[in-house]
Amino acid sequence: MTLDDIVAKVTDPYERPARLYPALLALLPLLALIMLLYGPRATALTGAVTIAVSCGGLYLTTNFCRESGKRLEEKLYREWGGRPTTQLLRHRDTTIEGVTKRRYHAFLASKINLPFPDKDQEANNSAAADEIYQSGVRWLLNHTRPEDNKKFDLIFKENVAYGFRRNALGVKALGLLISLGSLLWVLVVEGVFSSPNHKLVDITAFSRMPEPATASLIVSVVLIVSWLFFFTKSSVRTAAFTYAETLLRACDTL
Numbered sequence: 001m002t003l004d005d006i007v008a009k010v011t012d013p014y015e016r017p018a019r020l021y022p023a024l025l026a027l028l029p030l031l032a033l034i035m036l037l038y039g040p041r042a043t044a045l046t047g048a049v050t051i052a053v054s055c056g057g058l059y060l061t062t063n064f065c066r067e068s069g070k071r072l073e074e075k076l077y078r079e080w081g082g083r084p085t086t087q088l089l090r091h092r093d094t095t096i097e098g099v100t101k102r103r104y105h106a107f108l109a110s111k112i113n114l115p116f117p118d119k120d121q122e123a124n125n126s127a128a129a130d131e132i133y134q135s136g137v138r139w140l141l142n143h144t145r146p147e148d149n150k151k152f153d154l155i156f157k158e159n160v161a162y163g164f165r166r167n168a169l170g171v172k173a174l175g176l177l178i179s180l181g182s183l184l185w186v187l188v189v190e191g192v193f194s195s196p197n198h199k200l201v202d203i204t205a206f207s208r209m210p211e212p213a214t215a216s217l218i219v220s221v222v223l224i225v226s227w228l229f230f231f232t233k234s235s236v237r238t239a240a241f242t243y244a245e246t247l248l249r250a251c252d253t254l
Contacts, residue, residue, distance in 0.1 A: 018163030068170030108136030
C-alpha cells in the first residue's frame with residue numbers, strides 16, 4: 001500500500017488536510033528513511049501498514065491528531081484571553097472597527113433573540129457578556145456550513161488552515177522526536193559518528209553518502225526546521241484569528 005492509497009482512504013474534505021496531514025508530517029521522516037534506505041527489504045513493513053490501515057489504524061491516527069490539537073486548543077484560548085471570535089466581538093477589542101462591530105452585534109442579537117451588552121455591561125460582567133457573544137457565534141457556525149452554501153467556502157478553507165496548524169502543533173513534540181531520531185539514524189548508519197581518525201564527526205562521510213541517505217537526511221532537516229520555526233503558537237494564533245474574522249464577516253452576507 002502506497003502513501004497515496006492511505007491518503008485516498010480519508011475522503012472527508014476537512015479531516016484529510018486538518019487531521020491526517022499533520023499526522024503524516026510527523027511520520028514523514030521515518031517513512032522516508034525506511035522507504036529510501038530499506039525500500040526493497042521493507043515488504044514486511046508494507047504488509048503491517050496495510051493490516052493496520054484495514055483494522056482502523058488510519059482512523060486512530062486522525063483521532064489521535066485531533067485529540068492532541070483539541071487539548072492544546074483549550075490551553076491556547078486561556079493564554080490568548082478567550083476564543084478568537086469572542087475576543088473580536090468584545091467592545092474592548094479594537095481589531096474590528098466599532099461601526100462594523102455594532103452591525104455584527106445587532107445582526108447576531110436579532111438571531112438569538114437576546115440583546116448584546118453595551119460597553120458598560122461588558123465591563124461590569126465580562127463573563128456574562130462572553131456567554132452572549134459565544135451564543136451568537138454558535139448560531140453563526142450552524143448557519144455557515146459549506147455543504148449548505150458554497151458562498152461559505154472561504155470560511156471552510158480558513159477553518160481547515162487553522163485546524164491543520166493547531167493539530168500539527170499538537171503533535172509537534174512527536175514530530176520533532178521522529179525527525180531527530182531519523183536524522184541521527186542516517187548519520188550513524190553512514191558513518192558520520194564513527195570516524196577512523198577517532199574524531200567526533202567525520203565530515204568526509206557526507207561526500208560518500210549515497211543519494212537515498214542524503215534524501216532522507218534532507219527530509220529530516222526540513223521537517224525539523226518546520227517544526228521549530230513554522231508550527232508555533234504564533235502561527236496558530238494567526239490562523240485562528242483569520243478564521244474568526246472571516247466567520248464574523250458572514251454576518252454581512254446572511
